[in-house]
Amino acid sequence: MNESLNLPSLEGRGRGWVALNEEPTAPNGPTHPQPLPSREGSEVRNDWTRAEIAALYDLPFDELMFRAQTVHRTHHAAGQVQLCTLLSIKTGGCPEDCGYCNQSASADTELKASKLMDVRAVLQSAAQARDAGSQRFCMGAAWRNPKDKDMPAIIEMVQGVRQMGMETCMTLGMLTPAQAQQLAEAGLDYYNHNIDTSPEKYAEVITTRTFQDRLDTLDHVREAGINVCCGGIVGMGETRGDRVGFIHALATLPRHPESVPVNALVPVKGTVLGNMLADTPLAKIDDIEFVRTVAVARITMPMSMVRLSAGRESMSEATQALCFLGGANSIFTGDKLLTTGNAGDDKDAALLAKLGLVPMTGEEPMRVAAA
Ligand code: SAM
Ligand code: DTB
Ligand code: SF4
Numbered sequence: 001m002n003e004s005l006n007l008p009s010l011e012g013r014g015r016g017w018v019a020l021n022e023e024p025t026a027p028n029g030p031t032h033p034q035p036l037p038s039r040e041g042s043e044v045r046n047d048w049t050r051a052e053i054a055a056l057y058d059l060p061f062d063e064l065m066f067r068a069q070t071v072h073r074t075h076h077a078a079g080q081v082q083l084c085t086l087l088s089i090k091t092g093g094c095p096e097d098c099g100y101c102n103q104s105a106s107a108d109t110e111l112k113a114s115k116l117m118d119v120r121a122v123l124q125s126a127a128q129a130r131d132a133g134s135q136r137f138c139m140g141a142a143w144r145n146p147k148d149k150d151m152p153a154i155i156e157m158v159q160g161v162r163q164m165g166m167e168t169c170m171t172l173g174m175l176t177p178a179q180a181q182q183l184a185e186a187g188l189d190y191y192n193h194n195i196d197t198s199p200e201k202y203a204e205v206i207t208t209r210t211f212q213d214r215l216d217t218l219d220h221v222r223e224a225g226i227n228v229c230c231g232g233i234v235g236m237g238e239t240r241g242d243r244v245g246f247i248h249a250l251a252t253l254p255r256h257p258e259s260v261p262v263n264a265l266v267p268v269k270g271t272v273l274g275n276m277l278a279d280t281p282l283a284k285i286d287d288i289e290f291v292r293t294v295a296v297a298r299i300t301m302p303m304s305m306v307r308l309s310a311g312r313e314s315m316s317e318a319t320q321a322l323c324f325l326g327g328a329n330s331i332f333t334g335d336k337l338l339t340t341g342n343a344g345d346d347k348d349a350a351l352l353a354k355l356g357l358v359p360m361t362g363e364e365p366m367r368v369a370a371a
Pocket of ligand 1 (some may be wrong): 173193265266
């Protein structure tokens with residue numbers, strides 16, 4: 001695969017990130033104490049109550065950060081951040097009506113809809129991401145669900161990216177059990193499918209599918225043996241109670257998602273929620289409330305990777321630093337998410353260097369535990 005596409009080799013993977021850290025404190029970057037033995041409050045539980053989660057949110061901020069760090073250091077390599085890159089492989093024209101999304105056909109945006117990309121172009125993007133130090137390549141399609149005719153190309157993409165030595169993630173909408181099985185056989189590592197918000201808020205944001213539809217696809221993905229990436233969005237005008245309900249729904253799944261993306265709404269003009277936020281700027285999520293959400297996710301899902309996802313472009317370095325302190329340990333890198341802007345490699349490399357954080361090298365805790 002590498003030869004026919006003349007793709008760069010794996011040598012030098014990650015160098016861009018290390019090179020910018022001009023004065024490393026040790027040959028391999030800064031050193032941090034590694035995971036400590038299990039501590040009280042760090043055990044994995046699936047029986048969280050909403051009252052317990054609400055009480056975590058209510059903690060004094062320093063206590064919340066302390067608990068999140070304690071849990072984090074029990075299960076994760078401190079100071080390491082997983083780098084993932086996104087690519088929109090099929091953009092716009094989506095029949096779903098998600099109120100936050102500019103790829104919905106119901107949104108009044110200028111986004112140009114396009115067909116499924118060629119496999120070759122996808123693999124070229126993946127090679128660039130790998131050479132910029134990314135560990136996982138996440139491919140997203142603006143579909144309600146993939147059609148069976150799309151599956152052969154999708155499978156080639158998964159196989160090609162894996163051959164490059166990167167982990168693969170796809171987000172294609174709802175899956176049938178048979179499609180999940182096909183993706184598992186192709187070697188897909190992760191499937192991203194977000195519950196997005198609390199069960200109560202869900203129908204206010206999306207009317208073309210139900211919360212239960214999401215859970216059904218998550219079941220199909222689990223049954224096929226694919227790792228689950230599932231999270232949601234804060235800053236959609238939801239209440240604290242909705243954020244509690246959102247974390248509760250994730251933390252009481254029979255098995256926690258291996259990855260939990262926490263997105264801050266990117267308000268895009270022409271979308272229902274982007275317009276709402278433009279009219280009522282005070283509805284924007286408060287930075288400290290966002291950090292609290294990250295920390296509560298970390299405490300309630302101790303072994304999951306917590307990914308600081310959409311919204312980082314407009315987040316200060318200080319807020320991002322607090323998110324890392326609160327237990328976030330994964331980010332999307334590059335200039336673009338799917339269709340909207342992202343912080344960009346130079347800014348991120350500078351931020352990680354400033355904070356003494358290094359790209360993750362090891363395996364995720366939940367996968368080690370399952371092996
Ligand atoms: N169509 C597929 C689906 O909905 O599952 C995959 C792509 S969809 C864009 C993936 C996720 O991106 C959504 O579930 C949502 O959480 C997030 N997302 C989309 N637009 C966003 C926005 N404007 N701000 C923040 N997150 C957003
Ligand atoms: C997730 O939770 N966030 C990513 C990924 N999963 C697919 C997507 C964010 C999309 C932000 C809006 C855009 O760029 O289109
Ligand atoms: Fe379609 Fe996904 Fe956007 Fe919803 S979030 S409109 S399903 S692309």
